[in-house]
Amino acid sequence: MTSVLARRVAAVAGASAITVMVMLTASCAKEEEKAPETSTTTTTTTTTTAPPPSPTDKAPRLEPGGPNPFSPTVIAPPAPTAEPGDN
Template identity: 60%
Template sequence: MRSHRLTRRVAAYAGGAAIVAMVGLTAACGGSSEKAPETSTTTTTAPSSSSSAPSVTPTEKSINPTGGNLFTPPVKAPPAPTAIPGDN
């Protein structure tokens, strides 16, 4: 009887110590840290022979608020099979 109480008490202390250790590690590792310096990259392009931008052609499908969803294909499913009445 005494060994069961001692085992439970040791387990409770070990669990409590584990919780305190996890909270301590979380607080220690989750502290404020300095923000990494931001680096900026610059890109250079070679001058092109034409100064105008290439023309953009519209796509076939566009989003129209009243036109429905034009991006989905039409459904072409076979009809449901029918059974003879009374036959399950």
């Protein structure tokens, strides 16, 4: 008799928890007023061409066989080794 009562209490608690979660979700999901839609038309015409961009001095140069500009300059000490059989 006690296990049946415990199952019923657990079922009621679970169902009420689900109901509360659904109610909280529904209360938080309210529709907001949408802004009025406006449409605009823009026409742009250009007759001149811009010169090609020049390379910057700050950009790293990647050359085949050259040094890697992205490698760190500080090298960390190696990890200590454990004695055999010690994990």
